[in-house]
Amino acid sequence: MEYFQHITGMFSAMARDPWIIALIFGGSVMGLLVGVIPGLTATMALALLINISYGMPLERAVAFLLAVYVGATSGGLCSAIMINIPGTPAAAATSLDGFPLAKQGKGGLAIGTGFIASFVGTVFSILIMLTLTPVLYLIAMKFGHWEMFLLAIFGIMICGSLSTDKDPIKGWIVGFLGFALSMVGMEEIYAYPRFTFGIFQLRGGIPLIATLIGVFGISEVLGVLQESVPYKIEGKVGRVIPSLKVFKPLVPSILRSGIIGVIIGIIPGAGEDVGAWLAYDIGKRRSKDGDKFGTGVLEGVLCPEVANNAVIGGAMIPLLTLAVPGSPPAAMFLAAMNLHGVRPGPMLNIENPAFLPMVGAALMCASLAMLFWGLLLAKPMVGILKIKREVLLPLVVPLTVIGAYSGGVRIFDVYLMLFAGVLGYFLRQMDYPLAPMVLGLILGPLADVSFRQALMQSRGAFLPLLQRPIGLILLASVAWLIWTGIVRARAYYRKLAAEISSDVSS
Amino acid sequence: MSNKIQKLAGADFLTAILLILFGAAFFVGARSMKVYQIFFVSPGFFPMILGIAFIFFGCVLLYASSLRGGRADALRILSGANLKRGFTSPVFKKGGTVFLLILGYVALLGTFDFAVLSMAYLFLTFLFLRAAKWYWMIAISVAAPVVVQLVFSQVFRIPLP
Numbered sequence: 001m002e003y004f005q006h007i008t009g010m011f012s013a014m015a016r017d018p019w020i021i022a023l024i025f026g027g028s029v030m031g032l033l034v035g036v037i038p039g040l041t042a043t044m045a046l047a048l049l050i051n052i053s054y055g056m057p058l059e060r061a062v063a064f065l066l067a068v069y070v071g072a073t074s075g076g077l078c079s080a081i082m083i084n085i086p087g088t089p090a091a092a093a094t095s096l097d098g099f100p101l102a103k104q105g106k107g108g109l110a111i112g113t114g115f116i117a118s119f120v121g122t123v124f125s126i127l128i129m130l131t132l133t134p135v136l137y138l139i140a141m142k143f144g145h146w147e148m149f150l151l152a153i154f155g156i157m158i159c160g161s162l163s164t165d166k167d168p169i170k171g172w173i174v175g176f177l178g179f180a181l182s183m184v185g186m187e188e189i190y191a192y193p194r195f196t197f198g199i200f201q202l203r204g205g206i207p208l209i210a211t212l213i214g215v216f217g218i219s220e221v222l223g224v225l226q227e228s229v230p231y232k233i234e235g236k237v238g239r240v241i242p243s244l245k246v247f248k249p250l251v252p253s254i255l256r257s258g259i260i261g262v263i264i265g266i267i268p269g270a271g272e273d274v275g276a277w278l279a280y281d282i283g284k285r286r287s288k289d290g291d292k293f294g295t296g297v298l299e300g301v302l303c304p305e306v307a308n309n310a311v312i313g314g315a316m317i318p319l320l321t322l323a324v325p326g327s328p329p330a331a332m333f334l335a336a337m338n339l340h341g342v343r344p345g346p347m348l349n350i351e352n353p354a355f356l357p358m359v360g361a362a363l364m365c366a367s368l369a370m371l372f373w374g375l376l377l378a379k380p381m382v383g384i385l386k387i388k389r390e391v392l393l394p395l396v397v398p399l400t401v402i403g404a405y406s407g408g409v410r411i412f413d414v415y416l417m418l419f420a421g422v423l424g425y426f427l428r429q430m431d432y433p434l435a436p437m438v439l440g441l442i443l444g445p446l447a448d449v450s451f452r453q454a455l456m457q458s459r460g461a462f463l464p465l466l467q468r469p470i471g472l473i474l475l476a477s478v479a480w481l482i483w484t485g486i487v488r489a490r491a492y493y494r495k496l497a498a499e500i501s502s503d504v505s506s
Numbered sequence: 507m508s509n510k511i512q513k514l515a516g517a518d519f520l521t522a523i524l525l526i527l528f529g530a531a532f533f534v535g536a537r538s539m540k541v542y543q544i545f546f547v548s549p550g551f552f553p554m555i556l557g558i559a560f561i562f563f564g565c566v567l568l569y570a571s572s573l574r575g576g577r578a579d580a581l582r583i584l585s586g587a588n589l590k591r592g593f594t595s596p597v598f599k600k601g602g603t604v605f606l607l608i609l610g611y612v613a614l615l616g617t618f619d620f621a622v623l624s625m626a627y628l629f630l631t632f633l634f635l636r637a638a639k640w641y642w643m644i645a646i647s648v649a650a651p652v653v654v655q656l657v658f659s660q661v662f663r664i665p666l667p
Contacts, residue, residue, distance in 0.1 A: 051658070051662075051664055052658075052662050052664070054662075054664055055662055055663050055664060169563065169566055169567065169570070172563065173525065173560075173563045173567070176556060176559050176560065176563065179556055180532060180553070180556050180560070183552070183553045183556065187549045189547070189549070190540075190542055190548075190549055192539065192540060192549040194535075194539065194549055194550075194553065195535060195553075218608065221604075221608075222601060222604060222605060222608075225600070225601070225604050225635070226597055226600055226601040226604070388637060388638070390632070390635040390636070390637035390638075391632070391637045391638055391642075391646065394627075394628055394631040394632060394635070394637070395628065395646075395650055397608055397611065397627065397631075398620075398624045398627070398628075398650070398651060398654055399654070401611075401612065401615065401667060402654070402658055402664065402666060402667075405615075405665070405666070405667045406658075406664045406665055406666075409665050411615055411616050411667055414612055414615060414667065415612065418608065418609065418612050422605075430514065430517050430518070430521065431514060447552070448552040451551075451552055452546070452547045452548075452551060452552065453547075455546050455547055455551075456547045460544065460546055489566075489570070493570040493573055493574070494573075496515075496573075496574050497573040497574050500515075500574050500575060
């Protein structure tokens with residue numbers, strides 16, 4: 001009962017604060033605009049706009065950043081539909097049916113359906129988040145050092161497996177690289193400086209926000225500016241708001257895609273794009289009109305859009321209960337919350353019981369703002385695509401510099417951001433996913449400290465782990481992930497080798 | 507398609523070698539850290555495991571890329587003729603110049619006023635990319651840093667470099 005009072009109280013508090021409403025509507029429109037531009041992802045939107053939140057009180061910062069997150073995740077659908085280039089990776093599956101609809105002159109309807117689906121997906125995931133999170137807090141309280149260590153390893157392994165379509169080994173390598181980067185600086189048990197090479201600024205460790213900005217911001221600028229693919233807007237936007245009758249037969253698809261999105265969101269680091277592709281694929285197989293998917297059906301737009309937005313609420317569940325972000329933008333949100341002195345994890349519900357209702361209320365308002373702007377500004381947003389990338393992307397660079405600098409007020413952080421950007425660029429070029437690296441950077445200290453403390457408690461013995469049911473489940477999950485990953489990677493490498501040898505012989 | 511696979515095989519081969527070297531360095535660095543009481547609770551214990559993991563992953567990647575002819579392709583990638591072709595390709599020149607402009611901008615931070623430096627960076631980048639007509643390039647590269655500086659320092663009270 002008290003919990004529901006917290007939720008309703010938070011809604012009324014937000015509704016009464018005109019600053020929060022203004023920040024939600026402002027953040028939402030900024031997120032949408034960034035999301036529309038191909039090459040600028042939801043993570044980058046948060047990276048660019050996180051610095052604005054530094055000086056804000058916690059409630060306003062949460063509201064603003066979540067509005068940016070929801071807006072940017074949804075905004076990518078406009079370019080996916082109108083120019084067949086997804087604004088964000090989360091909208092890639094949307095283009096499969098959205099672009100054919102645009103060619104038929106129904107681009108506006110597809111955009112409208114996409115925004116309504118995004119709204120429904122977000123609201124669905126908020127309801128699940130508000131229901132599940134308090135239960136998970138109780139389970140998370142039972143997590144000891146062994147469980148936290150195994151959770152960190154599980155996070156890296158599953159994120160590495162899901163973020164690459166064929167080769168999980170590359171995902172794992174990048175995840176462990178994130179772990180390695182997180183080892184730089186003073187460790188938490190003995191305050192011993194590791195891998196600092198005498199550089200004083202490295203004693204505090206690698207700054208998370210500057211690294212994220214580099215990996216997702218600078219590497220994207222470098223990658224996108226190298227390309228020279230011109231945009232071609234297909235057809236006129238036309239009518240935007242669809243008839244509500246369209247949605248009635250699609251209710252099962254909405255529910256299914258919402259559930260898929262939430263589950264993918266809960267899985268550490270998997271992200272919005274994985275949820276969207278999975279929902280599209282399952283939707284295609286389960287729908288009555290599955291054979292028409294890819295030719296321009298609204299259901300093909302709806303499934304990925306419900307799912308990618310449902311990931312948002314899902315990603316908040318592990319973030320709030322275990323401090324493990326469910327997606328890269330959620331990692332950015334976690335970093336921002338750390339700056340505001342909030343430490344998500346099992347103790348959050350005790351230390352700050354109002355935080356979960358605050359996140360729920362902010363997400364709800366953000367999804368309303370996204371729907372409002374999305375339907376109102378669909379046509380002008382398509383107009384933004386006429387601006388050349390060569391003009392837009394260089395403007396991003398000064399913003400990334402401000403973002404990296406203002407976190408710690410050190411030029412050194414800007415240098416680190418540039419280094420992370422170059423590293424991210426090369427990893428992208430070699431088909432390595434970046435999400436596991438971010439997760440590794442966040443989970444590295446948790447894995448290190450939990451592992452050593454668990455060994456300290458058990459005097460170096462591994463046997464106590466076998467007496468812990470949650471630990472055993474996590475251990476079995478990690479073993480299963482490694483086994484299936486190796487089988488998948490072996491099949492993939494053999495297929496590549498066969499392709500090359502058949503090419504050579506022909 | 508197979509050309510890209512082949513290229514990636516060479517890149518994977520080189521990455522695998524770098525990974526093994528990195529893992530070995532990480533292992534040695536971790537072993538040289540101070541030991542408190544017992545080794546497995548010392549600061550170097552977890553990094554040592556990471557070093558072993560990198561060596562293992564490097565070996566797996568090395569084996570997988572060798573199956574696809576990675577060694578021969580890595581040698582081809584590192585050959586003088588290929589490097590020359592790579593460094594003179596339009597994509598490298600474009601990407602390299604964009605990067606050098608960012609590098610110069612970051613290196614000069616703190617020496618010039620942020621807005622002035624940003625104006626110079628934006629104008630030179632627009633000029634190189636032929637982003638717009640010359641008067642638009644001047645207008646955007648002057649207006650954007652001024653607006654950014656005003657908004658961030660005056661409205662949001664955020665320190666600028």
